[in-house]
Amino acid sequence: MRQRSDAAVLLPYIRRMSGRMFWLLGSLILMLATLAGSMGLLSLSGGFLTATAIAGLSPVTAMAFNFFLPGSGVRFFAILRTASRWGERVVTHEATFRLIAGLRLWLYRRISPLAPSQLGRWHGGELLNRLIRDVDALDNLYPRLLLPMVAAGFMLGLAGLLATFMLPALAPIAWLPFILAMLVIPLTGWLLGRYIAPARLTRHAALRRSLLDCSDGLDDLILHTVAWQRQLDRTLAASQAWLALQMQFALRGAWLQAGTQMAVGLSAWAAFGLGAALLADDTGAGQIDGPWLAAIILLCLGSMEALQQLPTAWLELPGTAAAARRLDELACTTPRPAFPEQGAKPDGYDLQVRAVTFKWPNGPAVLDGLSLDIPYGMHLALLGPSGCGKSTLSQLLARLEDPDSGDILLGRIPLQAFDESTLRHLIACAPQDAWAQTATLADNLRLAAPDASDADLHAVLTLVGLDETVRTWQDGLETWVAEGGASLSGGQRKRLAMARTLLRNAPITILDEPTEGLDTPAAQALTTRISQHLRGRTLIWITHRTIGLDAFDRTLTMTPVQG
Numbered sequence: 147m148r149q150r151s152d153a154a155v156l157l158p159y160i161r162r163m164s165g166r167m168f169w170l171l172g173s174l175i176l177m178l179a180t181l182a183g184s185m186g187l188l189s190l191s192g193g194f195l196t197a198t199a200i201a202g203l204s205p206v207t208a209m210a211f212n213f214f215l216p217g218s219g220v221r222f223f224a225i226l227r228t229a230s231r232w233g234e235r236v237v238t239h240e241a242t243f244r245l246i247a248g249l250r251l252w253l254y255r256r257i258s259p260l261a262p263s264q265l266g267r268w269h270g271g272e273l274l275n276r277l278i279r280d281v282d283a284l285d286n287l288y289p290r291l292l293l294p295m296v297a298a299g300f301m302l303g304l305a306g307l308l309a310t311f312m313l314p315a316l317a318p319i320a321w322l323p324f325i326l327a328m329l330v331i332p333l334t335g336w337l338l339g340r341y342i343a344p345a346r347l348t349r350h351a352a353l354r355r356s357l358l359d360c361s362d363g364l365d366d367l368i369l370h371t372v373a374w375q376r377q378l379d380r381t382l383a384a385s386q387a388w389l390a391l392q393m394q395f396a397l398r399g400a401w402l403q404a405g406t407q408m409a410v411g412l413s414a415w416a417a418f419g420l421g422a423a424l425l426a427d428d429t430g431a432g433q434i435d436g437p438w439l440a441a442i443i444l445l446c447l448g449s450m451e452a453l454q455q456l457p458t459a460w461l462e463l464p465g466t467a468a469a470a471r472r473l474d475e476l477a478c479t480t481p482r483p484a485f486p487e488q489g490a491k492p493d494g495y496d497l498q499v500r501a502v503t504f505k506w507p508n509g510p511a512v513l514d515g516l517s518l519d520i521p522y523g524m525h526l527a528l529l530g531p532s533g534c535g536k537s538t539l540s541q542l543l544a545r546l547e548d549p550d551s552g553d554i555l556l557g558r559i560p561l562q563a564f565d566e567s568t569l570r571h572l573i574a575c576a577p578q579d580a581w582a583q584t585a586t587l588a589d590n591l592r593l594a595a596p597d598a599s600d601a602d603l604h605a606v607l608t609l610v611g612l613d614e615t616v617r618t619w620q621d622g623l624e625t626w627v628a629e630g631g632a633s634l635s636g637g638q639r640k641r642l643a644m645a646r647t648l649l650r651n652a653p654i655t656i657l658d659e660p661t662e663g664l665d666t667p668a669a670q671a672l673t674t675r676i677s678q679h680l681r682g683r684t685l686i687w688i689t690h691r692t693i694g695l696d697a698f699d700r701t702l703t704m705t706p707v708q709g
């Protein structure tokens with residue numbers, strides 16, 4: 147498939163600026179004022195100093211010379227430059243933060259409906275990279291490229307017009323900074339950055355992935371010395387590859403910057419050479435006098451102020467487009483289980499699985515024509531050998547995935563008819579892999595029920611057999627849980643996730659391997675307690691263990707799909 151051009155990729159991101167027009171316009175006006183201040187200050191000062199020097203040649207002209215008008219002009223430009231520079235920084239930062247925050251929000255909205263298996267396509271580090279680094283890369287587009295381009299185009303065009311009007315012979319030189327800004331720098335920068343800027347981005351992503359693998363798999367990797375050494379070597383190689391590109395990129399940026407400065411310097415010298423030949427003599431013959439010529443030369447030099455951001459911004463532009471492409475890839479993924487905005491209301495809580503088949507993308511066929519009735523209030527134990535599809539069925543029931551064919555009905559209504567919020571209120575599910583947020587224990591529980599009181603939390607912890615332990619901890623419910631639940635034992639993490647699910651008080655609860663990591667008496671006690679607690683509501687209990695199964699209304703043993 148042909149890759150879309152950088153312009154086509156970036157256009158939608160430029161359109162997204164429209165919501166922040168007020169801030170962007172403010173930023174542009176202040177940027178223009180800063181440039182006018184800087185260029186005016188330099189040019190007027192040059193003209194003023196030259197005029198003062200000439201006036202000082204004779205006492206008569208020195209006495210008659212008006213210092214006050216140009217002096218107040220210099221003061222005006224100096225104050226304008228300082229004040230507008232400060233304002234421009236404040237407003238441009240505000241505009242950028244708002245744009246980037248809006249962009250992040252847009253991206254989160256696009257990816258939040260994606261199923262875990264869809265997001266699982268990306269390495270965790272890669273996802274992080276796209277959410278952080280790629281979004282940040284787009285700030286090159288707004289405050290470093292588009293706004294300075296518009297401001298430079300306007301001011302350098304104006305300066306070119308002014309200089310041409312004052313001395314038409316200087317026109318080719320006076321328009322040089324404008325041509326640099328609008329043509330030479332964009333073209334050279336884009337060509338120089340065409341391959342290196344996107345490669346810099348992908349190498350950085352590779353480095354981040356490798357580093358995250360180091361930290362995520364630290365325990366395992368250290369235990370396998372060879373693997374650890376190999377991982378370190380890989381990370382070091384990724385780091386060196388990225389640094390090499392950084393160096394090349396910086397070098398190209400420096401050359402482009404130096405080339406721009408040299409061109410501006412040469413234009414000032416050319417203006418000096420050409421203007422000197424046209425300088426008015428004592429009799430007044432000639433096209434321009436000394437102070438005006440000095441003003442024009444310094445105006446040429448002052449144009450560097452308008453140009454200085456552009457080389458790096460253009461060099462980075464292909465990288466910015468690459469970042470936008472990577473964001474598009476994420477944002478344009480169609481959510482597989484798509485939920486309606488306004489869904490059906492439940493008419494009873496009986497679950498019916500009708501001839502369901504399911505195969506994971508690039509994976510095995512897991513369910514082949516499965517049919518199952520789970521009337522409301524039934525406690526069902528789901529057993530079967532590892533890999534037969536128990537967790538997959540729970541994901542279909544919770545609508546994290548949709549069946550390839552067949553239907554799942556809740557109160558005779560297909561699951562697809564419910565909006566997400568309604569469905570999540572009806573079916574609570576604790577997946578097999580228990581996850582914990584880096585927060586306090588109470589915060590982790592209140593993810594499911596933000597208004598739950600401490601008494602509610604203790605009650606649900608008692609149910610899962612964790613309350614006694616928590617009460618022995620110095621900070622009790624306020625105990626800090628380390629990243630991914632690393633400060634908890636496997637069994638504690640599991641029970642925390644289960645407690646969170648039970649807090650939801652849903653009519654249907656699915657618990658995947660709830661007794662994993664518990665000894666037999668503890669597993670038996672937990673099964674009995676939860677079964678009693680959920681009596682009258684539906685419970686689907688996925689397990690390998692046969693402990694406490696007499697508490698269930700029905701036991702179903704799944705078998706792997708053949709072939």
Ligand SMILES: Nc1ncnc2c1ncn2[C@@H]1O[C@H](COP(=O)(O)OP(=O)(O)OP(=O)(O)O)[C@@H](O)[C@H]1O
Nearest residue numbers: 263506509510512531532533534535536537538539
């Ligand atoms: N997200 C996924 N992407 C691709 N394949 C998957 C995914 N999840 C599960 N599978 C595959 O589907 C099959 C059924 O897995 P599942 O987790 O449902 O089995 P299970 O019966 O719950 O196993 P266990 O008792 O070991 O938890 C397995 O072959 C597994 O490799």
